[in-house]
Amino acid sequence: xxxxxxxxxxxxxxxxxxxxxxxxxxxxxxxxxxxxxxxxxxxxxxxxxxxxxxxxxxxxxxxxxxxxxxxxxxxxxxxxxxxxxxxxxxxxxxxxxxxxxxxxxxxxxxxxxxxxxxxxxxxxxxxxxxxxxxxxxxxxxxxxxxxxxxxxxxxxxxxxxxxxxxxxxxxxxxxxxxxxxxxxxxxxxxxxxxxxxxxxxxxxxxxxxxxxxxxxxxxxxxxxxxxxxxxxxxxxxxxxxxxxxxxxxxxxxxxx
Ligand code: VGL
Ligand code: ZN
Numbered sequence: 001x002x003x004x005x006x007x008x009x010x011x012x013x014x015x016x017x018x019x020x021x022x023x024x025x026x027x028x029x030x031x032x033x034x035x036x037x038x039x040x041x042x043x044x045x046x047x048x049x050x051x052x053x054x055x056x057x058x059x060x061x062x063x064x065x066x067x068x069x070x071x072x073x074x075x076x077x078x079x080x081x082x083x084x085x086x087x088x089x090x091x092x093x094x095x096x097x098x099x100x101x102x103x104x105x106x107x108x109x110x111x112x113x114x115x116x117x118x119x120x121x122x123x124x125x126x127x128x129x130x131x132x133x134x135x136x137x138x139x140x141x142x143x144x145x146x147x148x149x150x151x152x153x154x155x156x157x158x159x160x161x162x163x164x165x166x167x168x169x170x171x172x173x174x175x176x177x178x179x180x181x182x183x184x185x186x187x188x189x190x191x192x193x194x195x196x197x198x199x200x201x202x203x204x205x206x207x208x209x210x211x212x213x214x215x216x217x218x219x220x221x222x223x224x225x226x227x228x229x230x231x232x233x234x235x236x237x238x239x240x241x242x243x244x245x246x247x248x249x250x251x252x253x254x255x256x
Pocket of ligand 1: 082198201
């Protein structure tokens, strides 16, 4: 086919584009593995999932992810990190730095894990989390047992002090994008496999945006841990309605 492309009189760049954008995609899935927020704070730090309603041991995702990284030849591996500045709007202990929206209860009555709105230019809803994943802190480091490939694309998110970013692609208000979509598109990725922490928060929102960008999207069930099981059910139902599939890590190899 490549030879035919050169001799057929079709312009070479045109043929290369045709190949990359259509023929190769039809013949071959191009896979990306997105590992979401496998960071100390969610595993044994300030926002450890074991202390959240679902009481899940988040470190259990690490060996499952490592096995996939060694057994499966993904075209691209991306690793996201929640990477907040100290004055981030999602931190409950920063509440006094901001003005609450008029429909909110008084600041003195707001509690950890409540949702508030700020009287700022975004006016978006924000859940109050404990201080977590502060840039450069131990809690923001990836779990030491995770084997991150040398060529992994590292995506830092939640950097804007005034906006949270659950997805690895976009902030919560879709004001700005991380480089993730561009990196995947550049490599011709067709199929995305998502895993990590937390299923019902950052993993779910990442999968959602992956679908919106047009990638076939699978969630690797045994490499996911949740904050809350009701929220996980709602997230999972919503993603499945949009075409996501939920698979077991043992199935990944046959889909790449
Ligand atoms: C996350 C809560 C706050 C997550 C990030 O990675 O799921 N959850 N920030
Ligand atoms: Zn966060």
